[in-house]
Amino acid sequence: MKYKLKYALLLPFLFSLKANAQEIKAELNKEIKKQEKISYILDFPQNAKGNVPLIVFLHGS
Numbered sequence: 001m002k003y004k005l006k007y008a009l010l011l012p013f014l015f016s017l018k019a020n021a022q023e024i025k026a027e028l029n030k031e032i033k034k035q036e037k038i039s040y041i042l043d044f045p046q047n048a049k050g051n052v053p054l055i056v057f058l059h060g061s
Contacts, residue, residue, distance in 0.1 A: 044052065
């Protein structure tokens with residue numbers, strides 16, 4: 001129980017350190033040429049007339 005109280009008192013201090021952190025903006029420009037095979041499935045209606053919205057499904061596999 002004493003440890004939980006000790007950590008609870010340190011928690012606001014840790015958040016204040018992050019709030020006062022300096023933001024550094026940088027940019028890295030590097031050209032990387034790599035050939036990679038990407039599999040995809042394209043599914044569209046056969047009898048669509050006019051503009052059809054594009055739906056992109058991103059997943060983590």
